[in-house]
Amino acid sequence: MIEKAVRILRRGGVVAFPTETVYGLGARVFDESAIRKVFKVKGRPGDNPLIVHISDMKQLELVAGSVPDRAKRLIKHFWPGPLTLVFHKKKSVPDLVTAGLPTVAVRMPNHAVAKRMIRLLGEPVAAPSANISGRPSATTFESARQELEGKADMILKGEPSRYGLESTVVDCTVSPFRLLRPGSVTLEQLNKIVKVRPMASKAKGAQKSPGLKHKHYQPNCEVLPLSGAEWKKGLIKLIKAGKKIGVLSLKAPVPKDPHIVFSEKFRGRESQYAKKLYSSFYRAEKEHVDVLAVQSTGKTGLGLAIMDRITRAGGKA
Ligand code: TXA
Ligand code: MG
Numbered sequence: 001m002i003e004k005a006v007r008i009l010r011r012g013g014v015v016a017f018p019t020e021t022v023y024g025l026g027a028r029v030f031d032e033s034a035i036r037k038v039f040k041v042k043g044r045p046g047d048n049p050l051i052v053h054i055s056d057m058k059q060l061e062l063v064a065g066s067v068p069d070r071a072k073r074l075i076k077h078f079w080p081g082p083l084t085l086v087f088h089k090k091k092s093v094p095d096l097v098t099a100g101l102p103t104v105a106v107r108m109p110n111h112a113v114a115k116r117m118i119r120l121l122g123e124p125v126a127a128p129s130a131n132i133s134g135r136p137s138a139t140t141f142e143s144a145r146q147e148l149e150g151k152a153d154m155i156l157k158g159e160p161s162r163y164g165l166e167s168t169v170v171d172c173t174v175s176p177f178r179l180l181r182p183g184s185v186t187l188e189q190l191n192k193i194v195k196v197r198p199m200a201s202k203a204k205g206a207q208k209s210p211g212l213k214h215k216h217y218q219p220n221c222e223v224l225p226l227s228g229a230e231w232k233k234g235l236i237k238l239i240k241a242g243k244k245i246g247v248l249s250l251k252a253p254v255p256k257d258p259h260i261v262f263s264e265k266f267r268g269r270e271s272q273y274a275k276k277l278y279s280s281f282y283r284a285e286k287e288h289v290d291v292l293a294v295q296s297t298g299k300t301g302l303g304l305a306i307m308d309r310i311t312r313a314g315g316k317a
Helices: 002-010 032-042 057-063 069-078 112-121 141-148 187-193 202-208 231-240 270-286 303-313
Strands: 015-017 024-028 051-053 083-088 103-107 168-171 177-181 222-226 245-249 260-265 291-295
Touching (some): 002 024, 057 103, 222 231, 222 303, 231 291, 260 270
Parallel strands (some): 051 103, 083 168
16 A cells, blocks of 8 residues: 555655654655645645655755754654754755745654655655645544545555644744744653744744644634633533533533533543544534533643644634
């Protein structure tokens, strides 16, 4: 199957494939018409750049200009893994991939299928998440199929993604480095290795990482974050309003009521919350809920990434 995917990529096709973060929709980075197809298939705005996926350090040299020593330390600690680093780009990287930016975002995934596909191809693969633009990322084969069946030239099968949220993105072209998108590698973990500043305010962030300004991660139902303090009252209000409700609870108790058609409880484990977040969004759609009530987390550790996705999914960021 992976060999077939590689043949398709070589012929200019686009292939959805599993990674440890979310499923990606890949094309050869140097094939402009294939890259155009990625944007078209997803309905992605042309000003939102793609991440370039590599399988070894030689491939980094094909796309990135100079790599600062501090970035090398991050690479040593976190690659392969859920961390994307932004560098000055090599001229050979098509402007389409970087949406005209002078920089390129690069990641080395830690997933057997993704690694093997890129290694066999022998060159980097540009890949956004495997979902229609604006929708939740696919973290299961079924979600990837739901989004891209008949649109991608092939969808490679894998287990549900281990982390469930997109990679952490760090800009290595500024000093100190800056977080552009929180993810499974936390700011605290990064700061143990090198100084990385928190995300800029929305206006500045939108300039630097154009993708941040677009609608993101939104299922076909309302996503309503509720803190622990708002939880009980909030749920009762939804029940009284006659809503069909789905619930994602980190710790808060979930009442038994026929309006609540499904609930996922994560027993205080944020990693499980992250892993199941998007598949729960897809489940909420399947069960036709009106509102998915999701418990807010703190904004430290993995909580920063979870809250980022939840607020954007709710259309509040
Ligand atoms: O985990 C992931 O990163 C997944 C898997 C497939 O690897 N990919 C992913 O791609 O989430 P996508 O396209 O959904 O998100 C890419 C993010 C966007 O926020 C985009 O703006 C940012 O990376 N990005 C890409 N190139 C950039 C650049 N040169 N400068 C700043 N931000 C960049
Ligand atoms: Mg995406």
